Amino acid sequence: MHWLVIGFGNDLAGDDGFGIAVAEQIKKRAASDLAIQITTEVISTRILAPELLESISIADAVIFIDASAALNDGRPQEIDLQSLIGSELEYGSSIFLSHHCNPLALMQLNHTLYNRNPPAWLYALGSCHFGLFENLSDTVAALVPEVAAQIIDKINKHTFCEQA
Amino acid sequence: MSKIITIDPVTRIEGHSKITIHLDDQGEVEEALFHVTQLRGFEKFAEGRPFHEMPSLMARICGICPVSHLVASAKACDMLMSVRIPPTAVKLRRIINLAQIAQSHALSFFYLSSPDLLLGMDSNPATRNIVGVARANPELARNGVHLRALGQEIIEILGGKKIHPGWVVPGGVSHALTAENRDYILKKLPEAIQIAERTIKWFSAELEKFSEEIAVFANFPGLFMSLIGNHDQLETYDGRLRLADDQGLVVADLPAEDYKTIVAEAINPHSYLKSPYYKPQGYPAGLYRVGPLARLHLAKTCGTPRADQALTEFKKLDHKSAFHYHLARLIEILYAFEMIEQLLSDDMILDSHVRAHAAANAHEGFGISEAPRGTLMHHYKIDDNGLITYADLIIATGHNSLAMNKGITQAAKHYIKNDKLTDGILNRIEAVIRTFDPCLSCSTHAVGQMALDIQLIDMGGTVLDRVKR
Structure with missing residues (x-):
C-alpha cells in the first residue's frame, strides 16, 4: 500500500506552518522507521497545486495536514474526505483558483481525471495565529509530535491490517 | 455624456x-x-543590500517565474564581478530557464486559457475553469498537469525546490548535476515532447473557430522585441537584442546590455506598471511586444527538429494578432523540452567546474534573459563596498503594457x-x-x-x- 502525506501551509506565517512541521516530523521518523520509509511518500508544500495530482493519482491513500483560519477548534480534527469525493464535481473558483486549490478539489479532480478514489483524510487545526513570523506558537508546536504520531499509527494500522 | x-x-x-x-x-x-x-517596490528595497544577495532576493518577486529573475539577476552579478562563468554553468542555467518557460507556459495555456479555448468564450462562467476542462476533455487537463509538473520537477532537481530555488548564483550555479539526475530527467522527456506535439496539432486545428478573436485580439501593426541567437535562432538565455516590425524588417539589433539606447520607460497615472517604449519612435508610438509571439516572430529557427517543424507552420499565421501567443506558447513548450534533451546529452553537462569566484570588479551590471512572458532586464549599480545603490528592473509584462492597452x-x-x-x-x-x-x-x-x-x-x-x- 502506497501512502501519500501532504503537509501544506506558509511557514513564514506563524501557525500556518503547522502542516509543513508535521510533514517534516514524519520525514524524520521515516529515516529510522523502515515501514514508513517503504510505504509512505511525504511532501511539504506552501500551496496545494494541481501538479500534486501526479503523486496523488498513484497513491492508495492520501493524508493532508493543514492549519485553517476557518476552524475554531484548537484540537486537530480528522476529516474523512473520501465520503465527500463521490459527490458531484464542484465547479467554481472558490475551490480552484488559478494555481492553488484545496484538498477536496484535488481529490475530486483525481477522481475525474484518473478515475481513482482512494481513501483520503484531512488533519486540520483551527484557532491559530497567522502573523508574519517563522515559528509556531507554543500551543501549536506542542501538537506537532502528537499529530505526526497519530498519522504514523494510522499508516501502520492500515498497512498491518491489509497485510494480515 | x-x-x-x-x-x-x-x-x-x-x-x-x-x-x-x-x-x-x-x-x-x-x-x-x-x-x-x-505595487511591489523591489527596486527600492534592494538598495543598500550586498549585490550577491540579489539573485535570491529578486527571485522573491514572483512565485511563478522566480527562476527567470534568478537568472537575469545572476547575470547582472556576473558582470559586476567581471567574470566569464564556466561553460557547463551556462548550459545548466539554460536548462533551468527552459524548464521555467515550459512550466509557466503550461500554466498559462492549460489552466488559465484552455477554459476559453475549449469550452468557448460565451460558455457558462461557473464552469468555465479548469474543473470544466477536466470534465469536457480529461486528457487535455491531464496533459496540462503533466507538463507543468515535469517543468517544476526539473527545477526542483536542479535547484533544490520548485519555487524560489537559490541554485543559480553570481558566477555560475552552486553545484554540479549528477549523472543519476541527468538520466532521470532524460527518461521523462520523450513523453512530454509527444504531449506537446499532440497539443500543438489539436490546437492548430481549433484555430479556425476563433477567426473573429484572431482579427480583433490586439491585432495591429507594431514592433516585436526579443533576444536572438547568432544564427537568428530562438534564444532564451543570451544573444543580441533585436526589434523588428510585423513584416520582419529589423529596426534595431544590438548587444543586449545596450538596451538603454533604444528602450525608455514611461509612467502612467492609471497604473503601477511602467510602460517601456522604443525610444526612436517616442511614447506611445514606440509600442512593441515581447514574449513567445515576439520570439517566434523574430527567430528564423528554433534549433530543435520538432519545434522547427511547428515553427514552419506558425510562420504562416498573422503574427500581428495577440491570439497567436497561445500557439507560440505550445511551440515553446515543445522547444524547451527538446532543447533540455539536447543540453543534457552533452558530455560536458556533468562537469564539476560550475562556478567562478570573484569579488565586485565593476560598479555597474546588466543581466538580460528571456522569461516566459518576454525579455527580462535587471540593471544594478553598486558602491565600492558592493552595496546596491541603484536597481532598475524591466519586467516582461511591462514591455507589453502599451500593447495590452491598445489591444x-x-x-x-x-x-x-x-x-x-x-x-x-x-x-x-x-x-x-x-x-x-x-x-x-x-x-x-x-x-x-x-x-x-x-x-x-x-x-x-x-x-x-x-x-x-
Whole structure:
C-alpha cells in the first residue's frame, strides 16, 4: 500500500506552518522507521497545486495536514474526505483558483481525471495565529509530535491490517 | 455624456488588476485601460543590500517565474564581478530557464486559457475553469498537469525546490548535476515532447473557430522585441537584442546590455506598471511586444527538429494578432523540452567546474534573459563596498503594457455596441489580456473567491448596468 502525506501551509506565517512541521516530523521518523520509509511518500508544500495530482493519482491513500483560519477548534480534527469525493464535481473558483486549490478539489479532480478514489483524510487545526513570523506558537508546536504520531499509527494500522 | 465600464478584478491572470472602458458622449468606446493595482517596490528595497544577495532576493518577486529573475539577476552579478562563468554553468542555467518557460507556459495555456479555448468564450462562467476542462476533455487537463509538473520537477532537481530555488548564483550555479539526475530527467522527456506535439496539432486545428478573436485580439501593426541567437535562432538565455516590425524588417539589433539606447520607460497615472517604449519612435508610438509571439516572430529557427517543424507552420499565421501567443506558447513548450534533451546529452553537462569566484570588479551590471512572458532586464549599480545603490528592473509584462492597452481598446470597440454588457463580451476583453499572460505579482496569492463586478456608470455616478460573477 502506497501512502501519500501532504503537509501544506506558509511557514513564514506563524501557525500556518503547522502542516509543513508535521510533514517534516514524519520525514524524520521515516529515516529510522523502515515501514514508513517503504510505504509512505511525504511532501511539504506552501500551496496545494494541481501538479500534486501526479503523486496523488498513484497513491492508495492520501493524508493532508493543514492549519485553517476557518476552524475554531484548537484540537486537530480528522476529516474523512473520501465520503465527500463521490459527490458531484464542484465547479467554481472558490475551490480552484488559478494555481492553488484545496484538498477536496484535488481529490475530486483525481477522481475525474484518473478515475481513482482512494481513501483520503484531512488533519486540520483551527484557532491559530497567522502573523508574519517563522515559528509556531507554543500551543501549536506542542501538537506537532502528537499529530505526526497519530498519522504514523494510522499508516501502520492500515498497512498491518491489509497485510494480515 | 461620457461613461466608464470597470472590470475589477481581471480573472485568470497572475496578479491583481482591473480594466476600465471609457465611453464617449455617443456611447462609443473611446479607450480601454489596463490598471495594475499593486505595487511591489523591489527596486527600492534592494538598495543598500550586498549585490550577491540579489539573485535570491529578486527571485522573491514572483512565485511563478522566480527562476527567470534568478537568472537575469545572476547575470547582472556576473558582470559586476567581471567574470566569464564556466561553460557547463551556462548550459545548466539554460536548462533551468527552459524548464521555467515550459512550466509557466503550461500554466498559462492549460489552466488559465484552455477554459476559453475549449469550452468557448460565451460558455457558462461557473464552469468555465479548469474543473470544466477536466470534465469536457480529461486528457487535455491531464496533459496540462503533466507538463507543468515535469517543468517544476526539473527545477526542483536542479535547484533544490520548485519555487524560489537559490541554485543559480553570481558566477555560475552552486553545484554540479549528477549523472543519476541527468538520466532521470532524460527518461521523462520523450513523453512530454509527444504531449506537446499532440497539443500543438489539436490546437492548430481549433484555430479556425476563433477567426473573429484572431482579427480583433490586439491585432495591429507594431514592433516585436526579443533576444536572438547568432544564427537568428530562438534564444532564451543570451544573444543580441533585436526589434523588428510585423513584416520582419529589423529596426534595431544590438548587444543586449545596450538596451538603454533604444528602450525608455514611461509612467502612467492609471497604473503601477511602467510602460517601456522604443525610444526612436517616442511614447506611445514606440509600442512593441515581447514574449513567445515576439520570439517566434523574430527567430528564423528554433534549433530543435520538432519545434522547427511547428515553427514552419506558425510562420504562416498573422503574427500581428495577440491570439497567436497561445500557439507560440505550445511551440515553446515543445522547444524547451527538446532543447533540455539536447543540453543534457552533452558530455560536458556533468562537469564539476560550475562556478567562478570573484569579488565586485565593476560598479555597474546588466543581466538580460528571456522569461516566459518576454525579455527580462535587471540593471544594478553598486558602491565600492558592493552595496546596491541603484536597481532598475524591466519586467516582461511591462514591455507589453502599451500593447495590452491598445489591444483591449481594439476589442472593446469591436464588441461593445451599446450600454448593455454580457459576460461573453467582458470575458473576451479579459481574454485579450490573458493572451499576453501578464504576471503582475505571483508571490501575492489571492485568498478566497475572485469576484468579478463590472459596472457601467454615467457621469453623475448612476449605475446604468452591472454584471457580477
